[in-house]
Amino acid sequence: MKLVDSFRALVGGGALLVATGATTVLSGMPAIGQEAELPVVSFTTAQADRGRSAYQTNCVDCHGANLDDGEFGGPPLKGMSFKEKWFNNTADGLFDFVKATMPPDRPGALNDQTYADLVAYILSRNGLQAGAAELPADSEALSKVEIR
Structure with missing residues (x-):
């Protein structure tokens, strides 16, 4: 919560929306140092x-x-x-x-x-x-x- 408060103090209330949006976008990405898992090979x-x-x-x-x-x-x-x-x-x-x-x-x-x-x-x-x-x-x- 300190990061959000720091953003608010720096740029006003709009920063919360920016930070929330960034969190939403980044949540689907793998963590740093972690690779995305590829789909499993398929054959019939x-x-x-x-x-x-x-x-x-x-x-x-x-x-x-x-x-x-x-x-x-x-x-x-x-x-x-x-x-x-x-x-x-x-x-x-x-x-x-x-x-x-x-x-x-x-x-x-x-x-x-x-x-x-x-x-x-x-x-x-x-x-x-x-x-x-x-x-x-x-x-x-x-x-x-x-x-x-």
Whole structure:
């Protein structure tokens, strides 16, 4: 209340309205040093199903049928080590990494929609639930959603 009284003394009764308005505007903003929480990544069941099909064609030999038991030693795509690396980050990192490095014999050879479908499938196998919206096949849009 001292701040409001100081404003009143400095500029008169109108300052209370200014201070109140500022409080209202600022109340929706994160505190200093605190980041705004991004929306959670979304994908559909149909998209994860398409991703499963693409996975069977392009990924299963290295990463295995269970995403962590591949014949050719690809890193696990589910479980604690995967979650520690990719969860609580924006989805563009995972999408861009998969697109830039997979399949190893022809990185970037699949279309963007197929990469998004693969990411949707991998996320579904890591316990994320399908929603109403598809995972975008666009790195910029994926930078605005978080895996969690």
